[in-house]
Amino acid sequence: MARKAFYSFHYIPDNWRAAKVRNMGVIEGNTPISDNDWEQVKKGGNAAIQNWINGQMRGKSCTIVLIGSATAGRKWIKYEIEKSWNDQKGVVGIYIHNLLDRHNRRATKGRNPFSDFSIGSSSMSSVVKAYDPPYQLSSNVYSYINENLESWVEEAIKIRQGN
Secondary structure, eight states, X not given: OOOEEEEEOOHHHHHHHHHHHHTTOSSEEOOOOOHHHHHHHHHTHHHHHHHHHHHHHTTOSEEEEEEOTTOTTXXXXXXXXXXXXXXXXXXXXXXXXXXXXXXXOOOOOOOOGGGGOEETTEEGGGTSOEEOOSOSSHHHHXXXXXXXXXXXXXXXXXXXXXX
16 A cells, blocks of 8 residues: 655755655655745744644655654654644654765764653653664665665554554
8 A cells, every 4th residue: 555654854954865765755755845935834933834734744644754863852843743643643763864965964863752752651762663774874774764664654554553
């Protein structure tokens, strides 16, 4: 079954890395928003941002959180994770710090954003998986994500159905 996913990531530092994952074509994702369009959404304030996110999530079965160096703790990332979980969507994380950006640089590994949430008496990070590709070379990281993304999404959906 072809899955549709919402991609959640910290835009400024990680949009290049995120585009690499989104453009793999393994999972159909939300359409990227242009910088100009995003500026228009932001001008509408928090309600407009929330409405835009809600619209982008509609019809998606999973949220893929692309974890960069500063993803955890960001207001809208937290909103996207919480909304996804509450809407019964699968949630999965993928560390992307070793994918090169447009300047051919890696980033530092960020902390797990799921650690900020609880599911009952457990940390969400003990339920929701965050995959860290075991490579330093960007092309190997890319290949690893490309080969595994579909199964990670399916697993995330199964995990959510069981909770």
